[in-house]
Amino acid sequence: MKKTESLYVVIAGCGRIGSIVATSLSVSGSNVVVIDTDETALENLPEEFTGFKINGDVTEISVLREARLDKADVLVALTGDDNTNFMVSTVAKRFFGVKRVIARVNDPSNEDIFKEFDIDIVSPTRLTAMSILRELGVRET
Structure with a gap:
């Protein structure tokens, strides 16, 4: 993996996606803090992850x-719950002043509210559907 600009990134959620993102950012030279309520998820981060775990x-x-969210360049909200991701994202932007916030949005019907608050989104549901339709040669409606 190529080195990128060193960022200070806080990641909320250490499931499969959070683990991959955290490890890739860490290996690329960013300073990463991962937060999760599940201690086992944090313990399962690979050896390559050199960041902090909370x-x-x-x-x-x-x-x-x-x-130290007030020092973060980026917050990435990757929990499995849209409400949690929205809450931590808005608190990061409005209370801690984080300039770049990216959130996982599982339910596409929630996308607009995230966008209204200037939160960048990634929707695994929408991405999966688009990939399947693309494989079938069908355009998304």
Whole structure:
């Protein structure tokens, strides 16, 4: 993996997606903090991950302060819950002043509210559907 500009990134959620993103950013030279309530998920990060791990709830301000979110270049909200991702994303932008916020949005009907708050989104549901339709040669409606 090529080296990229070194960023300070806080990642909320260490499931499959969070683990891949955290490890890739860490290997590329970014400073990464991963937060998850599941200690096992944090323990399962690969050896290549050289960032920090916080076992805690991203909806608690004290946990976000511990992660030094006020110093972050980017927050990436990757929990499996849209409400949690929205909450931590808006708090990151409005309370901690994080300039770039990217959130996972599972339910496409929630995308507009994230966009209204200037939160960049990635929808695994929409991406999967688009990939399947593309494989079938069908355009998304």
